[in-house]
Amino acid sequence: MDMLKVSVWRGAASGEYRSYEVPRQESQSVLDVVTYIQRSIDPTLSYRFACRVGMCGACAMTVNGVARWTCRTHVAKVAKNNTLQIAPLANLPVIKDLVTDMREFFDKWARARGQFVSGAGTTRKDDFARVAADSPERVAANAGIECIGCGVCYASCDVVSWNPDYLGPAALNRAWTLVNDVRDGARAERLAAVAGDAGCHACHTHLDCSERCPKNIAPTASIAGLKRAVMLAALKGEL
Amino acid sequence: MSAEIQVPAGAPAHAASARFETWLWIAQRASAVVLALCVLVHLVTIIYAVRHGLTGAAILGRTRGNTAALAFYALYVLAIAVHAPIGLRTLCQEWLGWRAASLNWLIGALALALFVFGLRAGWAVFLG
Incomplete structure (x- = not known):
């Protein structure tokens, strides 16, 4: 199976990127990737989402250096060489991992x-x-x-x-x-x-x-x- | 007016004078319009003078006693004295984080200096 190499910000203002391997799937969104990590690899990962269909505005993160709504961002559109870097939004204090203080x-x-x-x-x-x-x-x-x-x-x-x-x-x-x-x-x-x-x-x-x-x-x-x-x-x- | 809006604390103190900031903005945009024209005339004049090989003396011969040239350069200098310090003020605020009242005094002094020295130069070629 094709695997995605995903590095995810862990911590708050100080922290580090941690690497995860996530199975690549068709029509996979970045939010799907984050959800997979939390549900199947590391349940301590914190992130925010609600509607999953681009209505609520909760799931925005920095994906490969660019702020995006992750539920409507396809991995195919943003992954480079099957790698993703996911960080919290910039210009906002980080509470934990991918969750910012809004x-x-x-x-x-x-x-x-x-x-x-x-x-x-x-x-x-x-x-x-x-x-x-x-x-x-x-x-x-x-x-x-x-x-x-x-x-x-x-x-x-x-x-x-x-x-x-x-x-x-x-x-x-x-x-x-x-x-x-x-x-x-x-x-x-x-x-x-x-x-x-x-x-x-x-x-x-x-x-x-x-x-x-x-x-x-x-x-x-x-x-x-x-x-x-x-x-x-x-x-x-x-x- | 029934505007009873709950506004969270922490509104920046330096944004207190919306009117002052807005007038500075208007002054800078208006002076930019004047400058666009003045710079064009100034550059065309320079290129004309150079291409025709005019000497310094010949140029002074044309500017001496020329009230139109004096009026033009007075306007030019005024536009610069308004435009440049306001832009510099913004740079100081954004790059240096300098937002104290002292900045306004410095910028005011710079505007005055640009105006006085610029006008002095215009006056000098008028007198020739």
Whole structure:
């Protein structure tokens, strides 16, 4: 049987790569490989997954140096000479093995005012807001709304690695979808929250986030949109 | 506005002035637009002067008392004095992790120096 040589990060911030031999199978995903190691070789291996079908965003890891969603990444696509190196996501503290602490990642969504806030004076008795599907705002929001919060963009971002306070592509993309929500009631605060050295202005448009996003979202475009929106707000004296 | 959002602690102190950062960003982009034009005119002028073998004296002969040239270079110098220090500030922040208020003073001083020395050079060729 064809065997895969897999080296897996074991430990936390300090640790080492440990090697495992995993039977190669057809249509095998990287998550299948990790699961095989835990269930058949070493039950102490820690990793995170839930849906296994690319919906939940839990299983992202660094595979041969590149952040990927492992459930939808075929071994055939990424293995070089039947070898794989699997590590936790970069730019996040490692709890154990392949499990990272995502708190900072999601706290930044909150810091970027990633929650929907209804407009002043609206009540639950109001009729549904009607948003035309082809309105520019809805189209812009649609482009970014399918984020599953996997952290691949955040782990791939150079600016995050230089400036740990940088809100990062996912949080800024989220803010951009809300800026384009015509029901939104916190535009000014959100734009102020995403401006500056830790926000959209820090983006270098390296496009790693857009290149790596498994959902084919382009956070770089969302961040550019935020730069424009923040600039217009500043020019109008609304920032 | 009914924005009662729970924001986790730990928001960076140096990101406090969103407005200041945004205006710096706008100033740098706006000065870049001016610079794109000025650099082009400046380069074309240099190439023209070199290809026609103009001497220093001949060039000074054309710039002396030339208010259009003085105005052009004053604008050029102003755009540089705005653009370069803001970029350098970003470099200091990202490469050196220098985000203290002292950086803004240094950058302000650099902007002033670029403006004064640049304008002095423009004035010198105006006087010839």
